[in-house]
Amino acid sequence: MTTEPTQPAPSKNTEKHSVFLKNGQQVHVNDHVYCSPTWAVRDCTPYSVARIMEFLKPEGKTGPESDSYHYTRVRLAWYYRPSDVTDRPVADSRLLLAAIYSEVCDINQIRSKCHVVHRDKITDLSGWKKRPDRFYFNKLFDPYIKREFEIIQSTDVRNIPENVRNTLIERYEFVVAEKEVIPDLTDTIRLCESCTEWCPTPDSVQCDRCKRYFHMRCVNPPLLAKPSRGYGWTCAPCSRKHEEEVDSRDVRHGTPNDKRPLKSNAPAPRGRGRPRKDRTLAEKEESLPVKHFKMWPFRYFGQYTVAEDTLDPEDNIFPRTATRVGPKYQSNFPENGSAHIGPGKPSTDEERGEDRTIEVLSAVNDFTQAEVAEMIQCLEILKQVATAEAKRKSKNDEYFIAPSSSVDFLTEVVRQISDASLNGRSLSTVTLDMINSPRIEKWKAQPTKHYTDREWSKDEVAAFEDAIMTHNAELRAVREEVVVRSMPEVVRFYGHWKNKKIGEENERRKLAGPPPERDYPRFTAGSEEKQIVGIPDDEESVIAAPSKAPSCGACRTRESKMWYKAPKGLNTAFLCDNCGTNWRKYADLNVRPMREDSVPLGKRTEKREGTPLTAPPPKRPKRSSSIQSTPPPNGPVNNVPQLRCVACSRSGxxxxVLRCKKCALQIHAAVCGASFDPEEPEKWTCDLCANDDTLEASVYHDCLLCPRVRYEDKMQSGPFPDSFLRACKPTEGQGWAHVICSVFIPEVAYTDASTMKLVEGISTIPMRRWSQRREGAVVKCNDCPKEYHVPCALAFGNLFGFEIQPVKGTRKDSHVTTTFRGETGCMNAVMFCRDHSHSRRRIYGLCDTDDGGESALQIYVREYKQAQIGNTHGLLRKARRLDSLLAPHAESPPPPDPVLDNMECCQCHTQFSPAFYPSPTSPGSSLCHKCHWQTLPQPVVMTNGTVNGTGTEPAFAAEVQVK
Structure with missing residues (x-):
């Protein structure tokens, strides 16, 4: 086979007009550039790196006339970053993945130029990466089969036929192959010792003694398969020589003294080396010529490539996978024509192709003239008989169709006549009973089921259209926005909605006529006008003059000549000049993990580059108040009101920080389970004030967990809006409990941890936690045996907070762990006296937040204070707690019988109860919860708050009184 003349690599001057970017750089074909739309369109993602394949004229402009138009489009060959295709962390931000994937984009999306070179063409990688806008690649990623391939230079491929190798070198600069194939491709050419032709790896075998290669077909006798793994093969001369050595007993198995490493065909490992100071060599590497064939510098030549196909210039250059031809994917029939079809009896081609396996609907084309005449006569008779039968039948029979207008009737008549002719029967044997058999129902069309959804409201249509604007045709995401509709309803409505929009657009075009043709700019005749395209690097992402001194969301610096918009997920919306450039060009953000506000104010020091860690920080010169480190604010002064939280005494x-519009309580929203409209936070009301209107809970706001106080004392020292004790939550018995009390008493839980409603489990608090002097539940200091009521500890200035303790790996299954500010472990609610020092311990305050904006109290309540509501109702949980409270001395009551659910009480005849119990007096009958406990001994509440002298908590008695 002779090779066709190869296409020369396109020159940088093949474009007819000069193309310049807005930053003054001239771009040519095969230049590497940054490409990206505007900041809002690309959704804060970094630039993409691509190679210019060709400049294109406006769409639809062809012929000689198109030469006068400006370039409006460009075809780009994309490069991927490793983070785009894998979740594995890659420390090298200059590493790219090539791809045989191109796309036509708007020419104005080009930002600036960069340089992308293969790794083997770089002599000093460390110095290359220190220069800006420099990238390198050594692998290719195929976006269709989702796999990475190695890239080597075409001159390194040696184990292929000479004509194929010359074609590869002339056309392509690089070759793409699997990693396991690279050693075979880079080895010396392998020729068969018998026929002296090239030995491809799949069809050849190597002698284990002389290391020569043979075609498996050239061996006598031919080899049908290669030796199994762990076994070797020797050619006939080597086998004969080995037998002679064994017979002569002249075999010596000596062990060599020197242990030389095995020879490998893999490329030598590369070291980092010292940075090269010769910039001339670096600039030479940037402009090294690269061969391109049909605009691509590489092609696939791997495991699934036929070497001779490379000579064809139209051969596919894309990576390939294993073919789906063979017994694994298809049914291969042996030469004798027999094969097993399914798990049943074997079948043959003759059996599968016989007439009895085919349903013959008509054989009229094989009829003779006499048979055709007889068929027409028979058909007329059947029509007359059928018509008479139709008159006899009821007119209300909607399933009967007149023969003269029924195609199904005529089809069945022709089938019966053809069947009679093929079986040698007379056509007159076809009767009307044979035609009217149930088989004719097969030809009747079944009524189609029509789905009629309820009409969409204006709000639903508006939500649907907003979701379409955001997610386009991703209907699953649209369904999540339109929560009141099911997925089938959304799909059906999308079809009608799109059809309606297309119809409206067609009507609009009919009335207004075709849209006017766009006027594209043209070059001036007879002049070499320059075309300026692209978007500047700093367009739409630069903040010219911040209103105040910002902080970089990555490195936390406050000094920068220019500020950029930060991507989503950072602590601030600003990036300094260095971090902004690294993110946009290299997708690299060195985010500082330490927060400045987590360090005490008196211990903050500034670390300068180059200073030792143990030395004191250098003194900074005093600056005048008129000299500022950041650009002076030109915008309006920030007049956002700051509110002081009563829980942490910090402003926000x-x-x-919310403020109740009735009682003026000021508190962080993240520590009181507040639910409010983010657009109107000034309309928020606390739970106590909201209860004044709804009256869903008691009008008495006494906390059931606090000590009992007299009415006069309460009027003098009640919870005012400037105290954290104003934040209360309703209980399951329509009482009230302080937020801080319910959080720091471990036995208490919440029905809904997100809103901290309702407070459950007060009756399960053990007696040891109740104070004998003034009642009320107490909490113990974490470092000493002192006990306090929660409001008393708050008034004394004790420290309330949360501590995370690490958990061993073997105990993680038995503990609930959480993560807060990068620290993972079991979170505990702790309280310390004023006498203890906790400076060496990491204690998080109630209002301390993590990067996601959640407070420590919010995370603790969500993970550790949520009641088990998965399988039980709230009223049933309360009833079970009352069961254990009212009869502590008696035997445990029998569990509710599920068979007796939804029954009727045999005494009060009610059908509504949390549970039904078997009646001890009437077998087969049931008792409701109230009547069941009336049959048990009644407890007597003592004056000291105990029940029957057993020490049951008085909080339940207080809750019953409130109710």
Whole structure:
């Protein structure tokens, strides 16, 4: 086979007009550039790296006239970053993955130029990566089969036929192959010792003694398969020589003294080396010529490539996978024509192709003239008989169709006549009973089921259209936005909605006529006008003059000549000049894990580059108040009101700190389970004030967990809006409990941890936790045996907070762990006296938040205070707690019988009860919860708050009184 003349690599001057970017750089074909749309369209993602394949004229402009138009489009060959295709962390931000994938984009999306070179063409990688806008690649990623391939230079491929190798070198700069194939491709050419032709790896075998290669077909006798793994093969001369050595007993198995490493065909490992200071060599590597064939510098030549196909210039250059031809994917029939079809009896081609396996609907084409005449006569008779039968039948029979207008009737008549002719029967044997058999129902069309959804409201249509604008045709995401509709309803409505929009657009075009043709700019005749395209690097992502001194969301610096918009997920919306450039060009953000506000104010020091860690920080010169490190603010002064939280005594803007519009309580939203409209935070009311309107809980706001106080004392020292004790939550018995009390008493839980409603489990608090002097539940200091009521500890200035303790790997299954500010472990609610020092321990305050904006109290309540509501109702959980409270001395009551659910009480005849119990007096009958406990001994509440002298908590008695 002779090779066709190869296509020369396109020159940088093949474009007819000069193309310049807005930053003054001139771009040519095969230049590497940054490409990206505007900041809002690309959704804060970094730039993409691509190679210019060709400049294109406006769409639809062809012929000689198109030469006068400006370039409006460009075909780009994309490069991927490793983070785009895998979740594995890659420390090298200059590493790229090539791809045989191109796309036509708007020419104005080009940002600036960069340089991308193969790894083997770089002599000093460390110095290369220190220069800006420099990238390198050594692998290729195929986006269709989701796999990475190695890339080597075409000159390194030696184990292929000479004509194929010359074609590869002339056309392509690089070759793409699997990693396991690279050693075979880079080895010396392997020729068969018998026929002296090239030995491809799948069809050849190597002698284990002389290391020569043979075609498996050239061996006498031919080899049908290669030796199994762990076994070797020797050719006939080597086998004969080995037998002679064994017979002569002249075999010596000596062990060599020197242990030389095995020879490998893999490329030598590369070292980092010292940075090269010769910039001339670096600039030469940037402009090394690269061969391109049909605009691509590489092609696939791997495990699934036929070497001779490379000579064809139209051969596919894309990576390939294993073919789906063979017994694994298809049915291969042996030469004798027999094969097993399914698990049953074997079948043959003759049996499968016989007439009895085919349903013959008509054989009229094989009829003789006499048979055709007889068929027409028979058909007329059947029509007359059928018509008479139709008159006899009821007119209300909607399933009967007149023969003269029924195609199904005529089809069945022709089938019966053809069957009679093929079986040698007379056509007159076809009767009307044979035609009217149940088989004719097969030809009747079944009524189609029509789905009629309820009409969509205006709000639903608006939500649907907003979701379409955001997610386009991703209907699953649209369904999540339109929560009141099911997925089938969304799909059906999308079809009608799109058809309606297309119809409206067609009507609009009919009335307004075809849209006017776009006027594209043209070059001036007879002049070499320059075309300026692209978007500047800093367009739409630069913040010209921040309103105040910002902080970089990555490195936390406050000094920068220019500020950029930060991507989503950072602590601030600003990036300094260095971090902004690294993110946009290299997708690299060195985020500082330490937060400045987590360090005490008096211990903050500034670490300068180059200073030792143990030395004191250098003194900074005093600056005048008129000299500022950041650009002076030109915008309006920030007048957002700051509110002081009563829980942490820190101020914050409206929205993070809420203010009740009735009682003026000011508190962080993340520590009181507040639910409010983010757009109108000023309309928020606390739970106590909201209860004044709804009256869903008691009008007495006494905390069931606090000590009992007299009415006069309460009027003098009640919870005012400037105290954290104003934050209360309703209980399951329509009482109230302080937020801080319910959080720091471990036996208490919440029905809904997100809103901290309702407070459950007060009756399960053990007696040891109740104070004998003034009642009320107490909490113990974490470092000493002192006990306090929660409001008393708050008034004394004790420290309330949360501590995370690490958990061993063997105990993680038995403990609930959480992560807060990068620390993972079991979170505990702790309280310390004023006498203890906790400076060496990491204690998080109630209002301390993590990067996601959640407070420590919010995370603790969500993970450890949520009641088990998965399989039980709230009323049933309360009833079970009352069961254990009212009869502590008696035997445990029998569990509710599920068979007796939804029954009727035999005494009060009620059908509504949390549970039904078997009646001890009437077998087969049931008792409701109230009547069941009336049959048991009644407890007597003592004056000291105990029940029958057993020490049951008085909080339940207080809750019953409130109710």
């Amino acid at each position: 803007p409206m929205g993070k």
